[in-house]
Amino acid sequence: MTNLSNLPNEILIAILEILAAEDLQSLIASQRASRLFHALIEDILYDIQNKSATRHEDDDSEEMRIHxxxxxxxxxxxxxxxxxxxxxxxxxxxxxxxxxxxxxxxxxxxxxxxxxxxxxxxxxxxxxxxxxxxxxxxxxxxxxxxxxxxxxxxxxxxxxxxxxxxxxxxxxxxxxxxxxxxxxxxxxxxxxxxxxxxxxxxxxxxxxxxxxxxxxxxxxxxxxxxxxxxxxxxxxxxxxxxxxxxxxxxxxxxxxxxxxxxxxxxxxxxxxxxxxxx
Incomplete structure (x- = not known):
């Protein structure tokens, strides 16, 4: 029986990145699923935060807000x-x-x-x-x-x-x-x-x-x-x-x-x- 862990990492990362945008709480909770999930999600959170800092570096059009x-x-x-x-x-x-x-x-x-x-x-x-x-x-x-x-x-x-x-x-x-x-x-x-x-x-x-x-x-x-x-x-x-x-x-x-x-x-x-x- 196939489950998410059997998917290639590239596809799994794409799914988890969507989850990060839609439901951060569920993403954090998913870290407890396995060592693989924990490692991938840690990297995703790190990458999103780095990309966010770069993307908004010269853009003050959007009002800052707490997540x-x-x-x-x-x-x-x-x-x-x-x-x-x-x-x-x-x-x-x-x-x-x-x-x-x-x-x-x-x-x-x-x-x-x-x-x-x-x-x-x-x-x-x-x-x-x-x-x-x-x-x-x-x-x-x-x-x-x-x-x-x-x-x-x-x-x-x-x-x-x-x-x-x-x-x-x-x-x-x-x-x-x-x-x-x-x-x-x-x-x-x-x-x-x-x-x-x-x-x-x-x-x-x-x-x-x-x-x-x-x-x-x-x-x-x-x-x-x-x-x-x-x-x-x-x-x-x-x-x-x-x-x-x-x-x-x-x-x-x-x-x-x-x-x-x-x-x-x-x-x-x-x-x-x-x-x-x-």
Whole structure:
């Protein structure tokens, strides 16, 4: 009896490439079928990501988007507002984590079952090495902008993530969110990944003490920010206390190497104040 494994590799690759475009989740699952499937699919994923980077190198006509599979599997991690239920959105005036920074992780569709959670969080899990924007050009520049509001005053922090040539993968983004550099820990209020944005001026960010995604003086977008993104994190004193043990193992740690977080790499403008405004 003939099965797919008996087909010539050229035909099998053509079939799997179609599956990659139509149903990425099924393609990833197919890696468990056999060693042959695992090897072929690994090569297909690698080739598609390389071709996507080359194809879109000089093309900014298409708006960057997160792959639909990641929206389903990791939705609340791209915008914490999406991790709240419909009832909570009606009840709460502000969709803030209020210190419960692991809520978006605990509410992932696969996180409720211990067995599924263990399968997804394995270091060798296939999803970890796949681009966040699979099928399009990868995100090659990521700014982390952190804004903290407190009665004593506001402050901002900035980091640039040192990305490999392959760009931002789903696994790296997942680890960044659980790193102690990217959030405010138990004082995290929210975060959002904004594609097609790139910080233009560190000095203006320091002056504003907040981030405004559509401010042309502060942010580049359009052609200047092609393949760029900003992870905007907001924090402040939490009104509720949360014990680490209540978070079912989701904890902020140093999973991402320290050297991945760089200070501002652009020009610094030094303003000298010489008088007073009328």
């Amino acid at each position: 639909p599979l990641w929206k389903i599997k990791f939705g609340g991690l791209f915008n914490t507002a999406d991790s709240f239920t419909a009832a909570e959105k009606k009840r709460l005036a502000y969709l803030t984590l209020n210190g419960d920074y692991t809520l978006p992780f605990r509410r992932l569709p696969w996180a409720k079952s211990l067995h599924r959670r263990c399968a997804h969080t394995r270091p060798e899990a296939s999803w970890r090495d796949i681009s966040l924007t699979f099928g399009q050009a990868p995100i090659t520049h990521l700014d982390v902008v952190k804004s903290y509001s407190a009665p004593e005053g506001d402050s901002v922090d900035y980091y640039q993530v040192d990305l490999d040539s392959s760009g931002l993968t789903m696994g790296l983004f997942f680890d960044i969110l659980l790193s102690d550099k990217a959030t405010y820990g138990f004082e995290t209020g929210s975060w959002e990944l904004i594609l097609g944005r790139r910080l233009r001026s560190y000095d203006i960010l320091s002056e504003y003490e907040c981030f405004i995604a559509d401010d042309r003086d502060l942010v580049d977008f359009g052609k200047e920010a092609w393949q760029a993104a900003v992870l905007y994190v907001r924090g402040g004193p939490a009104s509720c206390g949360y014990a680490p043990e209540s978070h079912d193992g989701w904890v902020v740690s140093s999973l991402v190497k320290r050297q991945r977080f760089l200070p501002w790499q652009g020009p610094i403008q030094n303003f000298i104040f010489t008088g007073y405004y009328d």
